[in-house]
Amino acid sequence: xNIDLHCHSNVSDGALAPAAVARRAARAGVAVWALTDHDQxxxxxxxxxxxxxxxxxxxxxxxxxxxxxxxxxHVLGLRIDPGNASLAAGLASVRGGRVERARAMARDLSxxxxxxxxxxxxxxxxxxxxxxxxxxxxxxxxxxxxADMSDAFRRFLVPGKPGYVPHEWAVLADAVxxxxxxxxxxVLAHPGRYGLSAGAMDALLLExxxxxxxxxEVVTGSHSPEQFRHFAALAVHYDxxxxxxxxFHGPDEGAEFGTLPPLxxxxxxxxxxxxx
Numbered sequence: 001x002n003i004d005l006h007c008h009s010n011v012s013d014g015a016l017a018p019a020a021v022a023r024r025a026a027r028a029g030v031a032v033w034a035l036t037d038h039d040q041x042x043x044x045x046x047x048x049x050x051x052x053x054x055x056x057x058x059x060x061x062x063x064x065x066x067x068x069x070x071x072x073x074h075v076l077g078l079r080i081d082p083g084n085a086s087l088a089a090g091l092a093s094v095r096g097g098r099v100e101r102a103r104a105m106a107r108d109l110s111x112x113x114x115x116x117x118x119x120x121x122x123x124x125x126x127x128x129x130x131x132x133x134x135x136x137x138x139x140x141x142x143x144x145x146x147a148d149m150s151d152a153f154r155r156f157l158v159p160g161k162p163g164y165v166p167h168e169w170a171v172l173a174d175a176v177x178x179x180x181x182x183x184x185x186x187v188l189a190h191p192g193r194y195g196l197s198a199g200a201m202d203a204l205l206l207e208x209x210x211x212x213x214x215x216x217e218v219v220t221g222s223h224s225p226e227q228f229r230h231f232a233a234l235a236v237h238y239d240x241x242x243x244x245x246x247x248f249h250g251p252d253e254g255a256e257f258g259t260l261p262p263l264x265x266x267x268x269x270x271x272x273x274x275x276x
Contacts (some may be wrong), residue, residue, distance in 0.1 A: 003271060005059060005078055006220060006245020006259055010126035011043035012063075013134035017126075018043035022050035025248075028258030032276060034245070035080055039094045040130055044199060057276070058122040062087070063189060064178070065169035068204060072167075073194055075175045076217065076243070077209075078270065080132050080184035080217045090178035094170045097236025100133045102166045105157070106224035109136070112162035120235065133157045134221055134249065151254055176211040185270055187215040187243045191234075192227040205238050215241035215270040220262055221255025222247060232264055241270040 008014035009021045016024065018035055025033045033056045035047040044060050051058035062077045076122060081086060106118030120139030125131040137152035146152040156163040170178075179186045188208050205216070218231045219242075235242045244263050246255040263269055 001031050001276065002029045002258060003032040003250075003269075003276075004030045005032075005061065005127060005187075005270070006036050006076060006217065006244050007034070007227050007248035007257070008037055008063075009035060009043045010129070011019070011048065012040050013043075013132045013249060014129045015138075015253060018047035022047055022054055022056070025257045026051075026054035026056055028256065030056060032057040032059065032255055032271065034061035035064040035243070036061035036076050036078075038063050038074075038130065039065055039091050040127070041088065041091065043126070044082050056192075057135075060184075062091065063177075064091070064175040066172050066175050067169045068100050068172050068207075069200070070166075071194055071196070072169060073172070073191075073204065074189040075179070075213070076187040076245075077179035077182065077184040078181060078187060078243070079274070080201075082182075084178075084182035087178045087182040090159070090170065090174060097167060098129060098131050100243050101165050101167050102136075105136060108165065109156065109203045109236040112156070113215065114140065114143075114156075114162075116143075117149035117163070133163075136163060147219070160219035173211040176208070176213050176234045180212050185215060185241075186211075186213040187217055187244075187270060188213060190220045190222050190247060191216055191219050191231055192220075192223045201234070205234065206242075209238060209240070213240075217245060218242040218267070219244040219260050220247050221245075221260065228261070232267055235267060241272070242267045243270045 011020040109117040122133040122137045137149040140146045140152040176186045
C-alpha cells in the first residue's frame with residue numbers, strides 16, 4: 001500500500017492548494033495520505049474532502065517547527081484532532097514572528113545585492129502569515145539570482161549564508177505534548193536533514209522519546225538510500241515506530257508522490273495500529 005504521511009500545501013509553504021495536492025497524490029497511487037502543513041491546520045478540511053473524493057484514506061496532520069539546542073528540527077503530528085484547543089494555541093504561538101523574521105531576511109539579502117526579496121517572498125506566500133525560507137527561495141529562483149531552489153538553499157538562507165535569520169520556535173517537549181493532547185502520534189521528521197553529529201542525534205532521539213515521541217521518519221524525500229538504512233537501524237535501536245512521506249512541496253521542488261521506496265517490512269510502521 002502506498003502510504004504518504006508528509007506533504008505541504010499553499011496554506012504553509014507548498015505551491016498547490018490542498019485539494020490540488022490531494023489530486024496529485026491520488027494520481028500517483030497514494031492510498032493513505034496526510035497533509036502536514038507547517039504550524040498550520042487551516043488546509044485540513046479542504047484536504048480531507050478532496051482525499052475522500054479521490055478514494056484515499058485521509059490522516060489529519062501537522063508539522064511543528066522546534067528549536068533544539070540552537071538548531072531547527074521538525075516534528076510531525078499524525079492522526080491529530082484539528083479542533084483541539086491546546087494544539088491550536090500552541091501552533092498560534094509558533095506562527096508569531098514569521099513576518100518580522102522575513103523583513104530581517106530581506107534586509108540581509110539586500111546587503112548581498114538582492115533587492116525586493118521581502119515583497120517577492122510575500123507575493124509567493126498564499127498565506128502571508130506563513131511566509132518562510134521556501135518563499136524566498138522561489139523568489140531567488142524566479143528572478144535568476146540562483147539556478148533553482150536547491151541552489152538558493154546552498155548559497156543563501158542557511159546558517160552562515162546571506163538571508164539566514166535564526167528564529168526561536170517551539171520547545172521540543174511542548175510540541176510533543178500538543179500533539180499528544182490532540183490524540184496524535186509524534187514523529188521526528190527527516191532526521192537526516194539536521195546535520196547533527198552521532199552524539200547529538202542520540203541526544204535528540206532520547207529527549208524526543210522521553211517527551212513522548214513515538215516514531216521517526218525513515219523514508220522521506222531528503223534522505224538518501226544510505227540514510228534510509230541508517231535511520232531504520234536507529235529506529236530499531238531505540239524501539240521507535242517508523243514513518244514514510246515524500247515531503248512534497250510542489251512540482252519540480254524535490255520528491256514527488258509515488259517515487260520513494262516502501263519501508264522495510266521488518267520495521268514497525270506508525271500506522272500498524274490504525275487498522276489499515
